[in-house]
Amino acid sequence: MVGQKVSVKEFDMKKSLKLIGIFIIMLILITVFASCLTTTINYTLTFKVDGVTYATLKTDGSSAITIPEDPEKDGYDFGGWFWDDGTFNQSFTANSLLDAPISSNMTVYAKWTLDGEEPEDITYTVTFNTNGGTEIASLTIQAGATISLPSSPTKTGYTFDGWYLDSGCNTSVESLLSGTISQNTTLYAKWTLKDADTFYTITFYSKGGTDVEPITAKSGAEIVAPTEPTKTGYLFVGWCPDFEAYATVSEPSTGIEEENVGVLLRFKYNLYNKGWKN
Incomplete structure (x- = not known):
């Protein structure tokens, strides 16, 4: 209203609010400016020598860096750092990130020369x-x-x-x-x-006949009967499973599992052509 008087107290209040507003604006501007000056370090750059990590450093991925001290190796000269291991075609320097920024953790590799020779020699x-x-x-x-x-x-x-x-x-x-x-x-x-297979030996006693080679077989395996032995004046009948029993074994056992077996040869013999006799 025209001619309305403003008290000193109201004037001071308005002035204070104005100053607070200016202060807040300045604070916001300072914060934004400071954030522009601050570089966020996001990535790790690893330096490897012969497959072993020699050094690491943090980088924003696009700024120049400080290269670690050159490594040493007896009998070799250090040939610099490279992006590619083994082929060493893409060199890496302190300013490499300025030209080719990175966006993830990366590794560079040491190159060596021996008496002036390149590694490929x-x-x-x-x-x-x-x-x-x-x-x-x-x-x-x-x-x-x-x-x-x-x-x-x-x-x-x-x-x-x-x-x-x-x-x-x-x-x-x-x-x-x-x-x-x-x-x-x-x-x-x-x-x-490997889990050991159990093997057994079958020995053949020919009782005066021709020798028969032993057979070694794995437990549970099928075996093949050996060549029949011969003995002058006798007819081979078969094999007995032990020295005392003379029950004829005409076919070989296929499941030898308990122990090594001795097989006794049983012969029928002809005595002066007078007939067969056990």
Whole structure:
């Protein structure tokens, strides 16, 4: 209303509200500005040397970084960091992320040279000790390359349990498969005995006849009768299962399970052509 007077108290209240509003606006602007200056670190960059983690650092994925100190290796010169392991075609530097930002955790790999040679000029031999199994030919691997294992060997009565880096078969080859080859290496086969099959021996006593070779057979297996023995002046009748009983065994047993068996030969004989006699 025209001419209405405003009290000092009301004026101070309006002034205070105005100042509070200005303060809130400034606070919002400061927060937004600060957030623009703050870089969020989202990704992990891993530096690997011969398959082993050498260093890690955090990055926003698009800024320059500080490269770790160069690694050292006896007899080798460090050839830099690379995105690709083994082929070493894509180099990685402190400014690589400026040109090619990343959007996930990444790994770079160390390259080595030996006496001025490139790794592709160096080869190593991987030898396979099969510990009694079928032979496996050695492999020639380029330095820095990964190993692809051959087909598994076999060994009668045993199950193959993998390759190991030591003769005692304590350290699995997995650690080598995840890295690269850097020296001549021997891998050892580990075996586990299968559930043992039970075998029995059948011995034939020919009682003066021609010798008959023993037969060894697995429990429950079907066996084939041996060639019949001969004895001058006698006719072979069959086999007895023991030394005392003379019941003729005309067909071989097919289920030998309890113990080794001795089989006695039973002959009928002709005495001066006077007839057959037991």
